Amino acid sequence: MNKELIINAEExxxxxxxxxxxxxxxxxxxxxDKKFSVGDIYLGRVKKILYGLNAAIIDIGHSxxxxxxxxxxxxxxxxxxxxxxxxxxKKEFYNFEPQENKNSINHILHLGQKILVQIxxxxxxxxxxxxxxxICIPGRNLILIPFSEKIFISKKIKNIKxxxxxxxxxxxxxxxxxxxxIRTAANNEIExxxxxxxxxxxxxxxxxxNSLMKLCPPVRVLSxxxxxxxxxxxxxxxxxKSIYCNNSFLFQEIHSYLSLIAPKKISIIKYYKGNLPIFxxxxxxKQIQIFLGKNVPLENGAYLIIEHTEALHVIDVNSGMSNHxxxxxxxxxxxxxxxxxxxxxxxxxxxxxxxxxxxxxIIVDFIDMYDSMxxxxxxxxxxxxxxxxxxxxxxxxxxxxxxxxxxxxxxxPELKKMNINNKKSKNSPENYIHYLEFVLETIIKNKNHKGIxxxxxxxxxxxxxxxxxxxxxxxxxxxxxxxxxxxxxxFEYTEYLILNKNHKIVSSSFYFH
Numbered sequence: 001m002n003k004e005l006i007i008n009a010e011e012x013x014x015x016x017x018x019x020x021x022x023x024x025x026x027x028x029x030x031x032x033d034k035k036f037s038v039g040d041i042y043l044g045r046v047k048k049i050l051y052g053l054n055a056a057i058i059d060i061g062h063s064x065x066x067x068x069x070x071x072x073x074x075x076x077x078x079x080x081x082x083x084x085x086x087x088x089x090k091k092e093f094y095n096f097e098p099q100e101n102k103n104s105i106n107h108i109l110h111l112g113q114k115i116l117v118q119i120x121x122x123x124x125x126x127x128x129x130x131x132x133x134x135i136c137i138p139g140r141n142l143i144l145i146p147f148s149e150k151i152f153i154s155k156k157i158k159n160i161k162x163x164x165x166x167x168x169x170x171x172x173x174x175x176x177x178x179x180x181x182i183r184t185a186a187n188n189e190i191e192x193x194x195x196x197x198x199x200x201x202x203x204x205x206x207x208x209x210n211s212l213m214k215l216c217p218p219v220r221v222l223s224x225x226x227x228x229x230x231x232x233x234x235x236x237x238x239x240x241k242s243i244y245c246n247n248s249f250l251f252q253e254i255h256s257y258l259s260l261i262a263p264k265k266i267s268i269i270k271y272y273k274g275n276l277p278i279f280x281x282x283x284x285x286k287q288i289q290i291f292l293g294k295n296v297p298l299e300n301g302a303y304l305i306i307e308h309t310e311a312l313h314v315i316d317v318n319s320g321m322s323n324h325x326x327x328x329x330x331x332x333x334x335x336x337x338x339x340x341x342x343x344x345x346x347x348x349x350x351x352x353x354x355x356x357x358x359x360x361x362i363i364v365d366f367i368d369m370y371d372s373m374x375x376x377x378x379x380x381x382x383x384x385x386x387x388x389x390x391x392x393x394x395x396x397x398x399x400x401x402x403x404x405x406x407x408x409x410x411x412x413p414e415l416k417k418m419n420i421n422n423k424k425s426k427n428s429p430e431n432y433i434h435y436l437e438f439v440l441e442t443i444i445k446n447k448n449h450k451g452i453x454x455x456x457x458x459x460x461x462x463x464x465x466x467x468x469x470x471x472x473x474x475x476x477x478x479x480x481x482x483x484x485x486x487x488x489x490x491f492e493y494t495e496y497l498i499l500n501k502n503h504k505i506v507s508s509s510f511y512f513h
Contacts, residue, residue, distance in 0.1 A: 007228060007254075008278045009247030016228060017284045018235075024287040026354050027415055030227035036062060036129050038119050038411045039138065039230075041208065041222040043084070043215055046113045049106050053465075056109050057128075058117055062129030068117060070105040076133040076147030084114050084212055091479075114217055121411045125310055127139035129244055137201045140233045140261055142170075142202040148179030154182040169194055176204065185237070193470070196499060226250075232257060234390075240265065244282060246272045257488045285307040287432045289437050291355065292415070298348055299437065299442040301507050302341045306352065308414065311360040315352075317345040317367050318496075339374050342366045343381050350385035359391070359410020368402050379404070431472065432494060438506050443498060444479050451501025453484045461487035 006017040018026040035211050048057040048066055057065040108113065121130035138143040151170055157163055166182050169191045173334055174180055186194060208222045215221060224230055228250060236258075245251045252270045272278050279285040288299065296304040298320075306314040329337065349364060369375055375398045382404065383395055395406035436454075443449050456464070464471045464485055477480050488497075498507040 001052075001239050002241045003241040004241060004282070005231070006278060006282050006284055007243070007245040007247070007250060008284075009245070009250055011182075012041070012249075014226070014250070015279070015281075016231060017279065018231070019282075019284070022283070023351065024284060024291060024355060025209060025351060025446050027284075027288070028227050028231065031416075035220075036060075036119055036123055037224055039224040040220055041116065041118045041135065042066075042115050042214060043219050043221050044115050045216045045217040045237070046109050046111055048117060049109065049111065051106060054105050055189050056105055058115060058131055059218050060117065060129065060131070061220075062123060062128045064123065064126070066117070066119075066129040066131045068105075068115075068131040068133070070103075071119070072106065072130075072132040072134065074132070074147075076135075077133050079111070079147045080116055080133060080135075081108075083209070084116055112264060116212070121153070124410075124413045126462065136181075138233070139197045139201050141181075141183055141189055141197050142201065143181035143183060144198070145179035145204060146205055147177060147179065149177060150179040151182070152180070153182040154184040154186075157182070157187050157465065159309060161189075161370060162187060170198075173198055175202065191387075202358060204273055218468075218476055226253070228254065229257060232261075236262065238265075241268060243269045244278060245269070246270050246278045286434045286437075291352070291432045293431075296348060296352060297438060298341070299441075299445075300344060302345065304352070306346060308358075313358050313360065313362045315349055315362065315364045317342060319367055335369070335371065335374070338367050338369060339377070340370065342378050346378060346382040347385050350382065350389065353386075353393075353408055354389055354391075356415045357391075357412055358408055359408050362406055362408060364404040366402060375402075430461075434466075436496065438476065439498065440475065440483060441479065443506055444481050448504055449500045451484075452506070453486055453499045455486045455488050455491070455497040455499065457491040457496075458487040458489050460496075461485050462494065 001020050002017040002022075004022075006019065008015040008017070014030040014032075016028040016030065017024055018028075042060040044058040044060040046056055046065065047059040050056060054070040056068045058068050060066045060165055061375055063284075103159040115133065116135065117131040117133055118135050119129045120132045123129050134145050138147070151174070152162055153167060157166070166189075167188055168181060170180050173191075173244050175194045180198070211221055214480075232254065242402070243254060245254060248271065251269065255266055255269055258269065272281070274281055277285070278289075294306060295304060297306065302320045303318050305315075305318060307314045319338075345364075345366065353357070353362070366378065369378070385391060386395065388410075393406055396404065398404050440452070440454070443452060469477070472483060472485055491497075496507075497505065499505050
């Protein structure tokens with residue numbers, strides 16, 4: 001699949017859009033003054049013991065206090081606490097023996113105690129960060145795990161010989177009392193590259209330890225690099241065909257990094273100097289306005305309705321205009337059409353979860369199906385579309401009510417349209433025109449529909465026809481199809497009707513309201 005990265009650097013933040021086959025798949029924000037990010041390591045102090053929850057509140061500088069549960073301490077906690085409580089760092093800092101098992105956090109931690117922690121979940125809503133003491137130092141091919149001796153390997157590396165080779169290579173070079181996770185990117189990588197990266201990660205960890213004695217908690221001792229760097233480190237592969245960036249400093253940083261990890265791919269990096277904002281130039285802004293609202297259109301006239309609470313998300317699949325088209329169908333045709341809509345909805349839902357970074361419990365109300373084979377087909381399709389999602393998730397089969405339930409792990413606040421651009425309301429004229437164009441584009445792609453007519457309110461009709469080139473003319477130049485616009489005084493402002501040359505209804509304003 002062709003992937004693109006569009007990087008929009010602004011005064012206070014960097015917005016990064018990941019596109020797959022031209023569709024917006026992920027949208028990330030890197031705020032310059034952000035203090036608490038996943039992966040950052042802090043030297044904190046125990047502020048409070050929560051006996052009922054078997055957890056502790058750790059002071060790392062956040063107003064709410066950070067949450068550390070007993071299950072996130074890890075077997076290495078005694079070694080780590082012993083390490084930071086000494087007056088100096090021993091050269092044998094990894095030569096500790098695990099102490100006896102303790103099943104309560106108050107047997108391990110006490111008030112005022114120094115503790116080394118890593119952020120596993122950013123502050124969300126009125127909650128502070130979530131922490132772990134299972135420290136990991138990520139690289140492109142390897143993840144270093146101090147105080148451990150285990151070697152793990154990505155399940156995505158399927159070849160048995162390659163898995164054995166990689167594990168064998170790591171065993172040769174890894175020091176005692178260090179563990180490693182072999183990432184997917186290490187597949188077919190030479191041993192020297194792995195060795196160099198491992199040495200780099202160990203030096204980074206030792207440097208972090210050496211700084212501890214000079215610092216007084218709460219303080220950050222190791223920070224993740226920029227979001228752009230982390231994304232390239234974690235997801236860059238041969239599927240990437242272009243990277244566009246509108247900032248010269250970031251352009252040079254990306255160029256330098258790719259010259260190390262993929263020197264043959266540095267030609268895909270482009271410095272954007274155009275007058276038009278980069279997100280508008282490459283269609284990202286339009287997709288944000290269309291796909292990050294409450295109602296999300298599908299290509300066949302159906303749409304999703306997405307409702308959010310703090311921990312629960314409900315997604316309803318609505319057949320929309322397709323409902324009218326199915327009235328004259330036979331029962332078999334109707335059943336097949338419902339399956340097509342549900343499959344299309346499942347594909348879009350998998351994208352929406354990544355795009356918005358939705359987490360917690362997700363309940364999807366698909367259109368009712370009574371055939372058990374079709375339900376199974378839908379379930380397998382949803383699992384297949386979710387397999388590339390890096391977030392941990394679990395999907396249950398459709399229940400007796402036809403609902404699909406699943407959970408998805410979230411580490412950052414959910415992305416909403418208002419987070420990206422709060423200048424435009426959801427019912428702004430720009431959003432409406434973006435949506436109309438999306439509907440027309442999907443109809444044009446269906447070559448069965450010719451002689452398209454757009455019946456719309458007179459004011460909107462005048463807006464689409466005014467200027468040179470007008471929006472109507474731009475559509476003609478872009479899609480090589482002339483859209484006939486017919487003004488209708490009896491219509492509401494956002495009401496529309498799309499007919500083909502046979503005067504058959506193709507779409508109408510069921511979605512935008």
